[in-house]
Amino acid sequence: MTDRTLTEPATGSVAVPPGTDAPDHSARNRLVISILLVSAFVVILNETIMGVALPELMVDLQITPSVGQWLTTAFMLTMAVVIPITGFLLQRFDTRPIFFAAMGLFSLGTLLSAVAPGFGVLVIGRIVQASGTAIMMPLLMTTVMTLVPPAARGKTMGNISIVMSVAPAIGPTISGVILSFLDWRWMFIIVLPIAIAALLLGAARIQNVTEPKKVPIDVTSVVLSAFAFSGLIYGLSSIAEASQGHEIVPVWVPLVFGALALAGFIWRQFVLQRGDRALLDLRVFGTGNFTVTILMMAVAMAAMFGTLIVLPIYLQTVLGLEPLATGLLLLPGSLLMGLMGPIVGRIYDKRGPAVLLVPGTAIVSAVLWVMTLLGSATPVPVVLLVHIGLSFGLALMFTPLFTAGLGSLQPRFYSHGSAVIGTAQQLAGAAGTALFITVLSTVTAGTIASGGTDAQAVEAGVRAAFLSGAVVSLLAIVAAFFVRRPADSPAGAPAAH
Numbered sequence: 027m028t029d030r031t032l033t034e035p036a037t038g039s040v041a042v043p044p045g046t047d048a049p050d051h052s053a054r055n056r057l058v059i060s061i062l063l064v065s066a067f068v069v070i071l072n073e074t075i076m077g078v079a080l081p082e083l084m085v086d087l088q089i090t091p092s093v094g095q096w097l098t099t100a101f102m103l104t105m106a107v108v109i110p111i112t113g114f115l116l117q118r119f120d121t122r123p124i125f126f127a128a129m130g131l132f133s134l135g136t137l138l139s140a141v142a143p144g145f146g147v148l149v150i151g152r153i154v155q156a157s158g159t160a161i162m163m164p165l166l167m168t169t170v171m172t173l174v175p176p177a178a179r180g181k182t183m184g185n186i187s188i189v190m191s192v193a194p195a196i197g198p199t200i201s202g203v204i205l206s207f208l209d210w211r212w213m214f215i216i217v218l219p220i221a222i223a224a225l226l227l228g229a230a231r232i233q234n235v236t237e238p239k240k241v242p243i244d245v246t247s248v249v250l251s252a253f254a255f256s257g258l259i260y261g262l263s264s265i266a267e268a269s270q271g272h273e274i275v276p277v278w279v280p281l282v283f284g285a286l287a288l289a290g291f292i293w294r295q296f297v298l299q300r301g302d303r304a305l306l307d308l309r310v311f312g313t314g315n316f317t318v319t320i321l322m323m324a325v326a327m328a329a330m331f332g333t334l335i336v337l338p339i340y341l342q343t344v345l346g347l348e349p350l351a352t353g354l355l356l357l358p359g360s361l362l363m364g365l366m367g368p369i370v371g372r373i374y375d376k377r378g379p380a381v382l383l384v385p386g387t388a389i390v391s392a393v394l395w396v397m398t399l400l401g402s403a404t405p406v407p408v409v410l411l412v413h414i415g416l417s418f419g420l421a422l423m424f425t426p427l428f429t430a431g432l433g434s435l436q437p438r439f440y441s442h443g444s445a446v447i448g449t450a451q452q453l454a455g456a457a458g459t460a461l462f463i464t465v466l467s468t469v470t471a472g473t474i475a476s477g478g479t480d481a482q483a484v485e486a487g488v489r490a491a492f493l494s495g496a497v498v499s500l501l502a503i504v505a506a507f508f509v510r511r512p513a514d515s516p517a518g519a520p521a522a523h
Contacts, residue, residue, distance in 0.1 A: 054233055055173045058121070059182065061232050062166040065125070065224040066189045068217065069132045069159040073101060074197035074334065076152075079210045086210065087145045099263050100149050102452060104156035106255035109448040110306045111248060112164040116441035117241050120234040124165050129225040132158030136221055140214035151214075163190065164444035171432050171440040176512065177375060179429050184371025187424040190451070192364040194331075198338070199360065202353030244298055247305035250291035255449060257284020262456040265464050306449075307442040310435055316443065318508050319431030320450050322383070325502040326423050327451050328458025329390060329495050333397075333416060336462045340488040341409065344402050344481055355410055359417030366421035371429075379426035383506040386422025391503055393419060394496035398489050402481060423502075426509070433512035458495070466491040 076083075076097045084094050115124060135154030142148035166186060174182045204213050261281035291306075298304040311317050334356075341347045341355065370382060393416040400409065428447070435443045470487035474480065 058232055059166075059170060059173065061224065061228050062125070062162070062169060063185055063189060065129055065221075065228065066162045066166045066186075067193050068220055068224060069128070069155070069162050070189055070193040071197050071200070072132075072136075072155055072217065073105070073159065074098075074194040075201045075213055076101075079201055079205055079213060082205060082210050083148075087148070089145055093145070096149055097152055099260065101152050101156040101159075102259050102263065102456060103256045104153045105160045106259040106449065106452045107252045108157050108160035109164065109445055109452065110251040110255065111445075112161055112448070113306050113442040113445040114241060114243050115161065116164060116168050116444070118238055118243075120238045121165070121169065122228075122232055122234050124161060125228050125232055126225070128158045128161035128165060129221060129228060130158065131155070132162070133218065133221040133225055134158075136214050136218045140211050140218060142211075160448070163448050164441065167428070167432065167444040167447065168441045171444075172437070176433060179433060180374030180425060181368060181371035183429040184367035184369070184374070184425045186367075186428060187370070187421070188364045188367040190424065190428070192360050192367075194334075196357060196360040198334070199353035199357045202350050206350045242303055244294070244303060244305050247291060247294050247298065250287050250294060251305065254284050254288035254291045255453070257281065257287060258453060259456045260284075262453075262460040265460040304442075306445055307439060310439050310443045310446055313434045314508075315434035315510055315512065316431045318505050319427045319434075320446065322387070322423070322502050322505050322509070323427045323431070323447065324450050324454035324457075325498060325505075326390070326420055326427070327454035328461065329394065329416075329499060330420055330458070331455040332458035332462030332491070332495055333394075333413075335459050336466060336488055336491045337409075337413065339466070339484065340400060341406075343484045344400075344488065345404070345406060345409070347406070355406065356413060358410065359413040362414055363417045363421045363424075366418065367425060370421055370425045374426050374429055378511040379430045379509045380506070382422045382426045383509055384503075386419050386426075387499070387502040387506045389419030390416060390423065391496060391499035394492055394499050397492035398496060400488060400492070401485055430509055430512060434510075461494055461498075462491040465494045 083089065083097070087094075132155050135151045135156070135158065138151030138154060139148055140151075142151055166189070170179070170182050170186065201213055204216065257280045261277055261279075261284055264275075264277050264280065292308065295304040295306055295308045299307055299309055311320075337356070338349075338352045341352045342349065347355070373382060393412055396412055396415075400412075431447065432440060432443050466484075466487035468487075469490040470483040473483035473486045478486070
């Protein structure tokens with residue numbers, strides 16, 4: 027993949043004559059990235075927006091909790107299936123058609139969800155939404171890596187961290203506010219004009235900024251990746267239900283099936299890589315810096331998604347808060363994460379990753395250990411401060427991980443690296459949720475069996491869930507010392523435009 031900003035004008039039809047200055051496309055590039063950022067925020071926001079709405083949907087659509095959970099599970103499964111294919115799509119097609127596909131699918135899915143007459147159409151709408159969402163994030167990250175000079179990537183990746191961390195974090199809050207005053211359909215009605223506006227703005231202003239090339243697609247790899255990642259995501263998402271005896275099929279079945287398909291997928295990619303025909307080129311893991319950042323990112327996403335699902339349970343069941351109050355309590359930390367993104371990016375550009383990752387991982391771990399002490403007597407302001415501390419630590423982690431990880435790869439691997447990051451996020455989010463909920467459910471059931479009250483049981487389960495997260499977080503602290511600034515990003519280098 028080449029960068030037209032250095033070789034040709036926006037139309038891509040006329041080469042720059044030798045000996046003349048290349049045209050300045052900085053304004054165009056900023057516009058393209060800004061449109062992609064806004065669009066990505068809108069689509070990612072919807073990944074976690076359904077959780078708070080589930081009780082109302084159960085009543086309105088007359089469905090059980092296990093059936094209603096498919097509104098979230100189907101979204102995650104679709105993301106897991108589509109994201110690995112984006113490595114191929116971003117090489118094969120140019121910026122405009124990929125953007126139109128992503129926002130078009132998302133807008134269509136939002137419309138279907140808003141007018142859904144029943145549960146079946148609503149699930150279809152969520153699947154179509156997820157298809158667009160899965161394309162948008164790798165498109166954004168690959169475009170940034172292609173257009174932004176290494177010395178300025180930290181600042182831009184700081185903006186991306188707002189999308190990748192804050193959008194899913196504030197989804198439940200926005201959902202809770204909407205449902206306090208309006209019907210559940212308004213979650214989609216409000217988003218639809220924003221999505222259409224982004225689509226129209228892109229149609230008017232976004233330009234092609236990458237150089238597509240003809241690459242073949244391996245159908246066998248597509249099938250194997252679909253079975254692998256959907257099996258693993260579904261299996262991990264079903265662990266919580268299984269711990270409560272509500273499983274549809276034994277958990278080991280999709281997990282084993284997914285693991286076997288993943289083994290076949292990996293073997294297939296190794297074979298295809300010899301001719302540069304892999305669907306998802308795994309040579310990205312040959313770069314140690316990228317591999318370490320992926321592992322750390324997985325820990326961070328697992329902690330964030332696990333906390334997002336367990337903390338509301340604690341606040342509502344143990345402390346007795348209403349859903350709206352719960353959502354508002356989690357909002358300051360989420361907003362802090364967004365405000366920190368650009369600041370952390372600038373620090374990265376000047377100082378590199380270590381000065382951010384070492385304290386960031388230490389703060390996240392320390393907060394999770396503090397969370398193991400939460401109980402029925404804990405004041406609500408203390409919980410607020412704890413969540414803000416966790417958000418601050420995660421904010422110090424995400425931007426350096428995205429920037430140092432992708433920046434360590436050769437440009438031809440940017441699209442594959444972006445797809446790997448997206449896939450790892452989905453798997454880590456599902457694994458974190460499964461870990462936290464399984465521990466919570468198991469300890470809660472054991473406490474009730476021992477004669478404890480429901481509130482005491484949930485309190486014990488919450489503490490145990492956060493303990494499991496705290497133990498895992500120690501791994502990230504060790505890994506933080508091994509992340510290095512990419513070789514083409516010298517400390518103190520001036521930001522190019």
